[in-house]
Amino acid sequence: MSQPRVRSIFFILILLLVLLLTGVVVADGKTAPGDLQVSEVKYTHCSLDNGLQIYVFEDYRVPLVEVNLWYKVGSLDESKSLSGISHLLEHLMFLGTKTLQKDQVHTLVRQVGGSNNAETSYAYTKYYEKVPAANLELAIAIEADRMHNLVIDAAEFTREKEVVKQEQRRNSRGSSSTSALKVISPHYDIIGSIKSINSLTVEQVLNHYRRYYVPNNAILAVAGAVAPQRVLELARKYFGEYQPKTIERLTSVADSKAEQPVVIETPTVVQPYIVMRYKLPAGDHPDLPALKIVLNILQSKLSATMQWEKKLISSVDCDVSILPESTQAKIVLCPKTKNNFAPVEAGVDAELSDLIQYGINEDTLKCYKVYFLRDMIFDQREPNSFSERVIKGVILFNDPEFYRREIQYVNAVTKDDLIRVAQKYLTKEQRVLYYIIPPKKR
Amino acid sequence: MKSVQKYIIGLVTISLFFMAQITWAQVEFSQNLYAKLAQSASPMPKIKIPEYQKVTLDNGLIIYLVEDHDLPILAINGTIRWGRGAETLKNAGISDLMMETINDQVYGGEIGQHYQLRGIRIGFNSGDDNFNFNGNALSSEKDALLAIVYEILCKANFENTDEVREEWEKSLKQKETDEVSLLYKYFYQNIFKEHPYSFDQDYTLLLDNLSKLNQKRLKSYYQQVFRPNNTLLFVYGDFKTAEMIKELKNFYSHWQAATGTFETVPAVENPDTFGQILLVDKANAKNARIVMGHQFNHAELFDKDLDVRTAFEVGNQVLGSGDFGSYLMDEIRSNKGYVYDISSKYFCNRSGGAFRIITSVRPDKACETVSAIKEMVQAIKTGQRKLIHTEVFRVINHKNAFFPESYRDKEEIIEDLIDNFEMKKHDMNYLNQYIASYNRVTAATAQTALKQLLFPEKMLTVIVGNKEAILPAFQEANIAVTVVSPK
Numbered sequence: 010m011s012q013p014r015v016r017s018i019f020f021i022l023i024l025l026l027v028l029l030l031t032g033v034v035v036a037d038g039k040t041a042p043g044d045l046q047v048s049e050v051k052y053t054h055c056s057l058d059n060g061l062q063i064y065v066f067e068d069y070r071v072p073l074v075e076v077n078l079w080y081k082v083g084s085l086d087e088s089k090s091l092s093g094i095s096h097l098l099e100h101l102m103f104l105g106t107k108t109l110q111k112d113q114v115h116t117l118v119r120q121v122g123g124s125n126n127a128e129t130s131y132a133y134t135k136y137y138e139k140v141p142a143a144n145l146e147l148a149i150a151i152e153a154d155r156m157h158n159l160v161i162d163a164a165e166f167t168r169e170k171e172v173v174k175q176e177q178r179r180n181s182r183g184s185s186s187t188s189a190l191k192v193i194s195p196h197y198d199i200i201g202s203i204k205s206i207n208s209l210t211v212e213q214v215l216n217h218y219r220r221y222y223v224p225n226n227a228i229l230a231v232a233g234a235v236a237p238q239r240v241l242e243l244a245r246k247y248f249g250e251y252q253p254k255t256i257e258r259l260t261s262v263a264d265s266k267a268e269q270p271v272v273i274e275t276p277t278v279v280q281p282y283i284v285m286r287y288k289l290p291a292g293d294h295p296d297l298p299a300l301k302i303v304l305n306i307l308q309s310k311l312s313a314t315m316q317w318e319k320k321l322i323s324s325v326d327c328d329v330s331i332l333p334e335s336t337q338a339k340i341v342l343c344p345k346t347k348n349n350f351a352p353v354e355a356g357v358d359a360e361l362s363d364l365i366q367y368g369i370n371e372d373t374l375k376c377y378k379v380y381f382l383r384d385m386i387f388d389q390r391e392p393n394s395f396s397e398r399v400i401k402g403v404i405l406f407n408d409p410e411f412y413r414r415e416i417q418y419v420n421a422v423t424k425d426d427l428i429r430v431a432q433k434y435l436t437k438e439q440r441v442l443y444y445i446i447p448p449k450k451r
Numbered sequence: 452m453k454s455v456q457k458y459i460i461g462l463v464t465i466s467l468f469f470m471a472q473i474t475w476a477q478v479e480f481s482q483n484l485y486a487k488l489a490q491s492a493s494p495m496p497k498i499k500i501p502e503y504q505k506v507t508l509d510n511g512l513i514i515y516l517v518e519d520h521d522l523p524i525l526a527i528n529g530t531i532r533w534g535r536g537a538e539t540l541k542n543a544g545i546s547d548l549m550m551e552t553i554n555d556q557v558y559g560g561e562i563g564q565h566y567q568l569r570g571i572r573i574g575f576n577s578g579d580d581n582f583n584f585n586g587n588a589l590s591s592e593k594d595a596l597l598a599i600v601y602e603i604l605c606k607a608n609f610e611n612t613d614e615v616r617e618e619w620e621k622s623l624k625q626k627e628t629d630e631v632s633l634l635y636k637y638f639y640q641n642i643f644k645e646h647p648y649s650f651d652q653d654y655t656l657l658l659d660n661l662s663k664l665n666q667k668r669l670k671s672y673y674q675q676v677f678r679p680n681n682t683l684l685f686v687y688g689d690f691k692t693a694e695m696i697k698e699l700k701n702f703y704s705h706w707q708a709a710t711g712t713f714e715t716v717p718a719v720e721n722p723d724t725f726g727q728i729l730l731v732d733k734a735n736a737k738n739a740r741i742v743m744g745h746q747f748n749h750a751e752l753f754d755k756d757l758d759v760r761t762a763f764e765v766g767n768q769v770l771g772s773g774d775f776g777s778y779l780m781d782e783i784r785s786n787k788g789y790v791y792d793i794s795s796k797y798f799c800n801r802s803g804g805a806f807r808i809i810t811s812v813r814p815d816k817a818c819e820t821v822s823a824i825k826e827m828v829q830a831i832k833t834g835q836r837k838l839i840h841t842e843v844f845r846v847i848n849h850k851n852a853f854f855p856e857s858y859r860d861k862e863e864i865i866e867d868l869i870d871n872f873e874m875k876k877h878d879m880n881y882l883n884q885y886i887a888s889y890n891r892v893t894a895a896t897a898q899t900a901l902k903q904l905l906f907p908e909k910m911l912t913v914i915v916g917n918k919e920a921i922l923p924a925f926q927e928a929n930i931a932v933t934v935v936s937p938k
Contacts, residue, residue: 071856
């Protein structure tokens, strides 16, 4: 064979090899750079091909980083029979992987002088490590390992369920409006009941884990003394090979309005509660800020008249719960009488009518706006709490800039808007009324 | 042939290079990997004291000022050299009621709304050894913030006393059914026995006194306590120092100094409580809430010997920081699964303090938990359980890693300086001395400090829970328990 021919064959082979292997690297890692955005504010965003989203909030004042891995799964994703499973899984995520031993996550983090914890909520479960910036890779490695390689030991599963049950007992300090809400919907019960915790099995938990702990259902948010490029490098290295999965979510069931009030008798309360729920538009709707202000005002008014003046109730909570695909207003009252709730309901209706008829003055509205804005500014002292605002916008509305829209909506609210939204959304027709009562003595 | 060989070698080399890329992309998790990633010791931090200005007015008012123009905010914080420690049985609660009334004045009615409109946040609170307040706002509201701080420090009226007292009475009555309130009431009442450090938890005493604490008495107490030669102000944020000093002088130069000093009686141990187990029966409780501890009167020792202070602090973190890896969590949660959380804490005021271990368990596990805790503390005291270097190192390393964050802002550094230098009469550089001291702690010195200052035989145990569920295990173990019904 002549030299030129050998040379040609060699170069063709090289070309083929490069094409082949480059193709494998690209396909294998699915690690071609995603969209790198540099926000005009303070964060950088990109994502891997497998759907893992990455946000980096730079702050070089101290040599620490906080690594947060958010999974978009919480109590809202649980059917009644699996109530508490997301929270139980959160506990089990510290008990070992194929490599890590039980509690070794804590040991490793502490070894470098860091701290760590986790949190389960309605719409997310979050794991975080705060470590010296030099140990960023350790935190990312731990989260990647746990995303893919969790191992559940049967004996530890049983023991950890006892810990969760103890947490459940510890949090139930007598009755509260939170107890009442948990009764209405298990979606509000993040920890679950003793009964539901007892019934959960290893297999169910592993199914839940495999279903939701995937890169396209996760957000990696890093705040601190770290360059975005470094985070991307490490994310590619540790998460790059993981495969995305289709996530099927529970469909929310509309409240039944067939017969009201809905009476629920339960031993989890020792005094009765009246709960009024109002379905609202989605949490990123421009009317939401006005509704929050109305609920705030209503709470003050109900407290002043029905609690202190007329002494019909011993407590009242009014708020708006903003959840993905379902937002609602709740008024939770604890009546002083055990069986005649009509005066309490009439009192709420009267205050709402007053609000609609007379509105509020300009100064009061200004108060709410000023407080909202100053809290945003003070938040900027702490980059990690600011990063939470951004990430919650992503989780709830797929919009990291949601907080900016919220500022605009709040600034735009007028006195007339408050009346309009009260008239439109807080009506008897939109309301589902519950009586949550302790068991009758037989 | 040589050329062919060359080409083949070249091909293989290039292939190996690309193979290496693929291998890099697939991480193998292993103990070696984690060992490599977890090697790090944070250096001992040094906190730089930022530039500040200190001014003392003729009437004794001390003002610290620190400019920071990063954000358009302004904070005015303050400390008053007076505390609940000065109360007696006859006026127990007067400090807290005074502060509640002041806070209500700031937030209630037309005046309150006026300040809320400007986004001003301000709160006053009482401690055992001093009173504090914190106020902040956007710097655009400087005038309003300065005005309200002045109003409260110099001209508070107590016209709203009756309404506030009524509200406070309701909140105190609610504590009668709250498990945690019951727990602390019985614990502090017993270990301190009529010393003022127990008063704020003793809602029965506070309720008894409430009717006697009228507007006239509050005003008189306020005038005794709120005076310039008793007060330190700290102004921080977006302002110009020279202008601010001028404004503050305008406000406060005429504020009259007065005599009188804050005095407390030293706490005396109550030997009746040594080793006692008190069960406060609450029939509908789902949990057994437990606190175990004793008095901790070592302020003088800690002032004199910083190394003993830090050695105990580090040792206590190893014992009961509340984090995974602390002895109590390892034993009672990770091994036994009895609790969700458990920690050991202490405070050390000028006239006394307390060390306590707090947790809550399933009622039928209360006896085992109490015994396990006592055994743990005993083992540390006798040296049967030895602290080891890696555990102590972890605590120190954690402190070194997080200290810079705790003192990231100039505000925090100067507040610490004020507390240490002005209130506790330590050196100006006490913060860095403290850091150097805890970096000197070893397993041996931490163990010695715990041995010296912990007394398992003196621990009082208070449990709040359903006696029907809790008692049987104690009876079976032949452990004496005194049962009380809450009042």
